Amino acid sequence: MATIKDIASYCNVAVSTVSRVLNNHPDVSADTREKVLEAARRLHYVPNNSARDLALQQTDSIGLVVRGAENPFFMPIIRAVEKSCEEKGYTMVLHQISADADEVEEGARLVTSKRLKGLILLGGRYDYTHEDASAFGAPFVCCTYTNHFGDLDLDAYSSVSIDDKAEACRAVKMLIDKGHTKIAILLDAARDRSVSERRFRGYCEALAEAGIPLDEGLVCETVDDDMESALERIESLIVERPDITAIFAITDTLAIAAMKAVDNAGRSIPSDISIISIGGIAMSLCTTPTLTTLAQPQALIGEKAVEILVDVLEKAAPNSHIRLETTLRPGGTVGQVHSGDLA
Amino acid sequence: MATIKDIASYCNVAVSTVSRVLNNHPDVSADTREKVLEAARRLHYVPNNSARDLALQQTDSIGLVVRGAENPFFMPIIRAVEKSCEEKGYTMVLHQISADADEVEEGARLVTSKRLKGLILLGGRYDYTHEDASAFGAPFVCCTYTNHFGDLDLDAYSSVSIDDKAEACRAVKMLIDKGHTKIAILLDAARDRSVSERRFRGYCEALAEAGIPLDEGLVCETVDDDMESALERIESLIVERPDITAIFAITDTLAIAAMKAVDNAGRSIPSDISIISIGGIAMSLCTTPTLTTLAQPQALIGEKAVEILVDVLEKAAPNSHIRLETTLRPGGTVGQVHSGDLA
16 A cells, blocks of 8 residues: 555655645645645555554444344434444444344344444344343444343343333324224334334233223234335235224334325225324325324434443443433324214 | 453363364364353453454445435445445445535545545535545545546546436436426435436436427426425425426435425326336335336445445456446326316
8 A cells, every 4th residue: 555655755755745735735836736646546545644543443433233224214313323423433334234134143243343342233122132242242232222022131231212112102092092993003023022012012001091902903014124015914904904993003114105005995094094103204294194103313312322332432331221202293194083984 | 352362261271172163163062162152252252353354454444425314215225335345345334424515525534534445425426526536545436426527537437327317308208208398307406516417407308309498497406305395395386386287306205295295285196297206215115196216226236336346446447337227117196297187
């Protein structure tokens, strides 16, 4: 690799001149600047900021394993994680895996192969064992989830998430308050013992509090990261169960697929079927009607994950757990039960 | 950090035994294997693959600068780039910038600070100068765009993209073929001399070939990475110009915002207004009606970008330029002009 000295020698100028050009100082003639830049190009010069950078290099990376890589909900979180890593002097190494891949195996491999100091897992299982936790070989933060079903002590990992069960319960209660009792739930089949199960429990709690019996025929497992197959699955549900008057989708993506399925079935939203979800993606502002959703604070989730991890890495802070709240973003997809019949 | 020697000493076995266990050689007893793995876990051992890995470490990263970080169109491309980098033995370092940031400055900084071997730019200006190109300080691939308006020689950079002008022309002709003459175009205000301008020229060409004069009042500049403000802008357009019967949106995101704007204005798609775009994001399958769009081969774009760059880095291959074609994904947003009036 060419050094600044190679460029100086190639151009027959002083090393300090090369340095001024490469650092964009103004006090260099246009000719010299051009000559130096041309040489830097030809010699494929790659600048070293300082020896200190080299020393730091092996230890300044944080991995971000994203499970369900095409999930638009994750985009603002990924961006916030990267920005916060930069601000705190770390490089984020992104690794995207499909929703049915094992983030423990992939994360552990990443920590090893990329020599990471820590790991943020964006989406994952809620049931880590002690073995899983030690497999990572580095401090880690569960981002958008917790280890609710696992056996880890709270001080063995960090997490940033909403309270999935409570928020799901809140969403379903909003439907019940509008008179709905035949409420379907759209879960994500690939995430058992995970976000799906927590939100399913919130759904069950809301039903139970209202004295509505659980109807297994209204529980629909879909595939969140494949909109086409989710759409098909929801279409079947609507045909099989014409008594459905409301749908709680555990994500905005599933809610948007549900809106399409309802339309394909020739029914109207919200007069025939109401829909609510948890998410807050930009796209759900542009559905017709606008999707009613409990919006998560996406950027904040990413920022907090990095903050926790860096505190653990640099200040030997204990692991910590942050619960954030959603904000109702009112849309036009929730109405009184069968308001169409009353009109 | 624990070494292989620490594990050997902890277990009271030979270093070579530890090595055999960690490399999954079969000639170790089950007991010893268990003991070594347990120790590796307890001591938080992180394997160094070999001294060779360490030597390579400084030079195995490829940067991916994503301009317009919340653009859902980029998600499958990012995933393909990361996957291809891994397969070819590189680490992808992701850096996301807003649509109005300067990818040359950010890319150059990234190459320096992260010691990258090469750079893939996902979205960017079409008008690089020689100075821009040398600022990067490493080989680079323009991914989803070209340097059409710049003064770089073709051998100074690589690119993978569709032919923006030809594809835009194709989309607008599809509208003209259905009898439309009052065709609005939605451009991205942040991308002048860029994808917007190339696609605008395709729009102009299609109009010119059909003898339709260009009407500046139908040219609408929006902000692609902020759906709320795009929506507002398109709503104003529809109110100001009630004669519009068709819209060509340069991206699916803008098309989805346009669908919402048309609905908010109390008009119907496609009976009052037809919409077509270029993109192919998963979400546009779930609009009502389904968006008619020219779908780009997203994964292939990412794979090709890595392939070109690695060939330049490893085989001293010349820079190259790949043009890929879109595929019409028929939906329900394009109809005959004013078919509603005829019904």
